[in-house]
Amino acid sequence: MKQENFGETIRRLREKKGLLLRQVAAALEIDTALISKIERGERKAQKEQVGKLAELLEINTEELMVTWLSDKIVDLLEEEPLAHKVLKNSEKRLKDK
């Protein structure tokens, strides 16, 4: 099945819990407009905010972090025909560190 991105994930979980954007915003101490943008992928959350969101939305922090990091990689590679080769190469390099 198709994988969710970060924004989709936190929106789904927020709606499941019946939280309003303004409540999430308050918990993260940011403006409502900003969390709205984060959910729609117009802005990126900061790493610290990922932890707060995981706690608030009761999802495993690491799982959410994977999605958040993966967003960055998808951003970097989505227009790249070389994407697959890049990932293979990166994997190899990270492995033999």
Added chain:
Amino acid sequence: MKQENFGETIRRLREKKGLLLRQVAAALEIDTALISKIERGERKAQKEQVGKLAELLEINTEELMVTWLSDKIVDLLEEEPLAHKVLKNSEKRLKDK
């Protein structure tokens, strides 16, 4: 075998061709100090510069681009215990686009 990073690659190729930093710098229209930093990984080349370097050093542009992009991913994930999961997730997401 261990994979080369971007800086190591261009340094090796430059030396193989017997070029001086100042010659490479001139070709890219940047300061010698900057190409020195790029080779040592202290600075990142810009995408446009990767193309120029590939031509100058007579290496396949795509191959060099893979290494350059992969540098960015390694930077992002090298301190991440979740690296492998992130790569798998990214691969999947890029695949079903």
Added chain:
DNA sequence: TTACATTTGACAATTAGTGACAAGTCAATA
């Protein structure tokens, strides 16, 4: 020593990212 290649550190310039605010849309309902 001189000459040349490369590296380093400090700084300036440029670019990208972050967040707030105010105004806007949209839907439900009084």
Added chain:
DNA sequence: TATTGACTTGTCACTAATTGTCAAATGTAA
């Protein structure tokens, strides 16, 4: 159809990160 509440959008200011230059330092070979 006016009001309300949730969310979205555009713009701006501020900050942080990146990119590049310059001058000085280091290394090295003749």
